[in-house]
Amino acid sequence: MMRKLSLIMVGAVIGAGVAIVGTQSRLLTSTSAVAASVDTYRQLTFFGDVFDKVRGDYVESPDERKLVEAAVSGMLSSLDPHSSYMDAKSYRDMQVQTRGSFGGLGLEVTMEDGLVKVVSPIDETPAARAGVLANDLIVAIDGEQVQGLTINQAVEKMRGAVGSEVTLKIQRTGRAEPLELKLKRDVIRIRSVRFEKKDDVGYLRITQFNEQTFDNLTNAVEQLLKEIPADKLKGFVVDVRNNPGGVLDQAVLVSDAFLERGEIVSTRGRNIEEAQRFNARAGDITKGKPIVVLINGGSASASEIVAGALQDHKRATLIGTRSFGKGSVQTIIPLGQNGALRLTTARYYTPSGRSIQAKGIDPDFIIEEIIPDDLKGKDEIQGEAGLRGHLRNGEDKEAEATENTAATEDKEEQGPKGSSAYVPSDPEKDTQLNAALDLLRGIPNPALVKKTTEAQVEEKQASADKKPESAAGVTEKKDTESKPSDKDKSSDDKPAR
Known part of the structure; x- marks a missing residue:
């Protein structure tokens, strides 16, 4: 069986060589593509090995679903600042947001150096009324440090029932001590x-x-x-x-x-x-x-x-x-x-x-x-x-x-x-x-x-x-x-x- 398999593989290689005789650039491209494919599968095998090690040897039994989601999130965030993974809840929230009405504080945010950075407060929202400014860095939410959280995790902590309160610790340029602001969550209706x-x-x-x-x-x-x-x-x-x-x-x-x-x-x-x-x-x-x-x-x-x-x-x-x-x-x-x-x-x-x-x-x-x-x-x-x-x-x-x-x-x-x-x-x-x-x-x-x-x-x-x-x-x-x-x-x- 091994001999037959080897012959098939050799035959495939020979056939490929015949098909591209006289076209060196195509040969190089084909070889490069095969090499890239092999390397990709090697890296996926490496990921599987690491996943098994973590699942089997970590000090506590990890949530395997969260491990996979974290890996996907890390892969996307490595591409550029705007590519990301949204879990089911975040996706639903995004769909509500684009319709122009959602619950929250009224902040446009992004992630920078592990902290939540305010792009701008939305007009006539709790954030705008509390005095949150563009470029403010949110370093803690209700006493919990933001460093180490994903953007979705940080946003989830800022959300909550309408009328409930949340305390943000903010680092502002030109201010030595962090600023603490208490905001009351509200229904954010965007009058666009x-x-x-x-x-x-x-x-x-x-x-x-x-x-x-x-x-x-x-x-x-x-x-x-x-x-x-x-x-x-x-x-x-x-x-x-x-x-x-x-x-x-x-x-x-x-x-x-x-x-x-x-x-x-x-x-x-x-x-x-x-x-x-x-x-x-x-x-x-x-x-x-x-x-x-x-x-x-x-x-x-x-x-x-x-x-x-x-x-x-x-x-x-x-x-x-x-x-x-x-x-x-x-x-x-x-x-x-x-x-x-x-x-x-x-x-x-x-x-x-x-x-x-x-x-x-x-x-x-x-x-x-x-x-x-x-x-x-x-x-x-x-x-x-x-x-x-x-x-x-x-x-x-x-x-x-x-x-x-x-x-x-x-x-x-x-x-x-x-x-x-x-x-x-x-x-x-x-x-x-x-x-x-x-x-x-x-x-x-x-x-x-x-x-x-x-x-x-x-x-x-x-x-x-x-x-x-x-x-x-x-x-x-x-x-x-x-x-x-x-x-x-x-x-x-x-x-x-």
């Missing part, structure tokens, strides 16, 4: 779009992109068009500052609402045949009125899709500071009763072909807010380029690789420095908003100085030159409202709690 008539300008504040955002936006614009006479309406301000993103479909629909035609965004992953291009359909809900978009260091993901599309089509003027720089798309892949994977599957590109991954979007007018003395140095968000293991930009030969930004001394590889995320609570003191209103009204404002440096001109030209590449090999997607039955695309992964 708020609007306000500002005399002759319509103000639209988009806080995040959930399943209600597009409908909320159209209703808000309709209401403003009724409140402001058409002959007096100067335009609209679309405020996506500190908006961490959300559902990709909604970013496309919101962009489409202001555009008559053209590409909105394209997504390109590992396989060119899976690339997609989303195009606008005829119809502008503002009836062609001028638009100013406000962005800052907290504007991420879906917010950047909208800002980039409107900027590239010259449909809107961007004011503020550089955006976060999250130019990747996460696909939610259900695993039945075992939860789901949140897996980074593509980079997105603006209509001109820009990948803003780890770079962000620069506004047309860079305007900094006046930071109060007690918040100076605490308002800056490092952005995607500051996250360990972030996906690289994608516009170089090593686009598929990830990097640990702390391990490199190359400033260009580390990406741009942080950008301010401070927004004054008093509209009268909001420099960026007031500049937007002045621009729409044609009022001179010394802060409105256009970027004209040679480097910026070259950057824009380089982006424009890439446009043909962005359309090559992508599949046109006309029905932007359709959703895959087994996967949900998200441009954002930061869980809100």
Whole structure:
């Protein structure tokens, strides 16, 4: 039997050799693929050996299911900061969150150096009312240290029955001693779009992109068009500052609402045949009125899709500071009763072909807010380029690789420095908003100085030159409202709690 098996194997090798005679590159590729496959199975065997050792020799009998889940979680987290494993409960919670109503504290969080980092508190939630700030590090929850917990475990501890209390110990930049805050859990209802008539300008504040955002936006614009006479309406301000993103479909629909035609965004992953291009359909809900978009260091993901599309089509003027720089798309892949994977599957590109991954979007007018003395140095968000293991930009030969930004001394590889995320609570003191209103009204404002440096001109030209590449090999997607039955695309992964 052994002899027969050996002959079969030899025959297979000979057959393979005959098939690739005269094609050395194919031979090398085939050999490499086989070697990689063998090495992969060797590593899986190694994992099985370690698993058996832990199961059999650990000081206490371990929960085997938790061991496997921890291994899967570690595998995904090693890829980039936005890929992760969600157990069944976390997956259910995520589905509730995208519908715009969930229980918790109202925090957008991520993981950094083993601690929970606040990306931004959600408006009108317990966290915002208690004074939690962007960049705060949560070091303990109800007296238990966060170090050593996964992001899902930490979030689970912050959740609880509505009306119950939780104490957070927070380390804040510039403060020597940790700060303890007691918060009362509440039902978090995300009003994704708020609007306000500002005399002759319509103000639209988009806080995040959930399943209600597009409908909320159209209703808000309709209401403003009724409140402001058409002959007096100067335009609209679309405020996506500190908006961490959300559902990709909604970013496309919101962009489409202001555009008559053209590409909105394209997504390109590992396989060119899976690339997609989303195009606008005829119809502008503002009836062609001028638009100013406000962005800052907290504007991420879906917010950047909208800002980039409107900027590239010259449909809107961007004011503020550089955006976060999250130019990747996460696909939610259900695993039945075992939860789901949140897996980074593509980079997105603006209509001109820009990948803003780890770079962000620069506004047309860079305007900094006046930071109060007690918040100076605490308002800056490092952005995607500051996250360990972030996906690289994608516009170089090593686009598929990830990097640990702390391990490199190359400033260009580390990406741009942080950008301010401070927004004054008093509209009268909001420099960026007031500049937007002045621009729409044609009022001179010394802060409105256009970027004209040679480097910026070259950057824009380089982006424009890439446009043909962005359309090559992508599949046109006309029905932007359709959703895959087994996967949900998200441009954002930061869980809100």
